[in-house]
Amino acid sequence: MQEDEVLAKITKLLERGCTMLASHHDCGAPLFRCQGDIVCPVCSFEDESVSAMRRPASEAVSGEEERRQDLSRAQLMQIHETPSRRGIKKDRSDRSAEKVEPDQSAEIGQSDRSREGYPSIQDEVQFHSVENDLRSALLFRLHELTASLRAEQDLDKLKRLLDCLEALLRVLKSLSE
Structure with missing residues (x-):
């Protein structure tokens, strides 16, 4: 060259x-x-x-520290799994294990609600499950970005991280309203 x-x-x-x-x-x-x-x-x-x-020495992460971070992430995921969500998961596994024919009265009630323009109970449960999954994913990402924020030295990257954190917080706030 x-x-x-x-x-x-x-x-x-x-x-x-x-x-x-x-x-x-x-x-x-x-x-x-x-x-x-x-x-x-x-x-x-x-x-x-x-x-x-x-990575400078201050940013280097030892294997033990990585394991601690993985453990804290797992604990964070368990904390944000609400009791109602655990119940939903349990109900789903119970339904899949048993082959029970659906109750006709429940179907009639759901069809009446659907015709009236109201969401069915299944739709509401599914929506709350998805909402909780989204909230957990956002909190997990918030935790990761916060950890990387502590070690970042580059000002441009810091600005981008802070912008991402701000957007995540806005979304979490809108979910809680």
């Missing part, structure tokens, strides 16, 4: 906001950090020996 091409690539990386690092690759070109990835402008690949440099 010619020197002009290398300089053009380096210029493009700098224009995109990439950071030139003090270390260099085997080819002699300086390495750049672009959106969390370490790249070489000449070879255009991520070196595994350099990928350890992607």
